[in-house]
Amino acid sequence: MFSRGRRSDISGHGNTNVAELELRPGGMVVQKRDSDVNQNSTSKSTIKVNVKYGSSYHQIQISSHASFGELKKMLTEPTGLHVQDQKLIFKKKERNSKSYLDVARVKDGSKLVLLVDFESRERRILETLKIAKREKTSKSLAEIKVEVDKLAEKVATLEAAASEGGAIVELDIETLTENLMRTLITLDEIFGEGELKLQRREQVRRVQKHIETLDMLMAKAKSVSLKNEVNMARESKVHSGDHVRGRRGNSAAERNHKKQQPLKHFDSVVMTTKWETFD
Structure with missing residues (x-):
């Protein structure tokens, strides 16, 4: 062949x-x-480095082509340090997380020093607190929105009853107004930025609008109540006048009746100047 x-x-x-x-x-x-060649090349690409952190030493097995950032991730568990709080020193120089070990000539058996990056830790903690605050504000605004939606339904019910000429209980209006005022106070204590600030402003506008609606309903309810009181007073006055006129009519009838009655006859009394003498 x-x-x-x-x-x-x-x-x-x-x-x-x-x-x-x-x-x-x-x-x-x-x-x-x-x-055999592949195995040798693989073994050469994996190195062991010694990292000193405080008084402790940590031996890390890692690829020589890995970055310092990957080495930091591997050091998180044994040291308890967050990746962003780590500062790796090699040959008396801080190494960037994006730079590579082989480029920096880190070899098998090389020694590195791990330090705490306090400035980075402070920035990370502040950012964590900021994120937690945003999440809390967002949750509070979501809860307030649900509460305002419920109160808005009750306001709409009262408004519909008033437009149809139905009776409105002033106590219901006062209760709703108090609940909305408490919600407004809660909103005043919330501070947000960006989108959260816009959400807060929207809820404040909604609450104020509902309070204005309730104020108008209260004024209308008071007007109706005052009108009813005036009508009742008039009716009471009319009934009272009829009663007085009735009593006056009865008194005149009684006087006429007395005039028409004949005088009673009493026994005659004889007067004399003759005095009876006694011995």
Whole structure:
């Protein structure tokens, strides 16, 4: 199948590069795989570095092509330091997290020093607190929105009853107004930035609008109540006048009746100037 010269090349005679070729089943000649070479290259790419943190030493096995940031992540568990709080020193120079170990000539057995980056820790803590505050504000605004929605439904019910001429209880209006005022006070104690500030402003506007509606309903309810009181007073006055006129009519009738009655006859009394004398 192959020429004599080609066969000699494959069998290792007459060719110095025969170790790089191999014969596959089917007669295909390909480059020879060397598992030993791959294993050696893999072992060379993995290094062990010694990291000093305080009085402790940590031996980390890592790829030589890894970045200092990846090394920091591996140091998080044994040291308890957050990645952003770490500062790696190699050859008396702080190394950036994005730079690579092999570029910085970190080799197997190299020694590094790990320090606490206090400035970075302070920034991280402040940012964490800021995020927590935003989340709390967002949650509070969401709860207030739900409460305002419930109160808005009650205000709409009263407004509909008033437009249809129904009776409105002033106590219901006062209770709703007090609840809305308490919500407004809660909103005054909330501070937000950006989108949260806009959400807070929207809820304040809604609450104020509902309070104004309740004020108008209260004025209308008081007007109706005052009108009813005036009407009742008039009716009471009319009834009182009729009663007085009735009493006056009865008194006149009684006087006429007395005039028409005949005088009573009493026994006659005889007056005399004769005095009876006694011995």
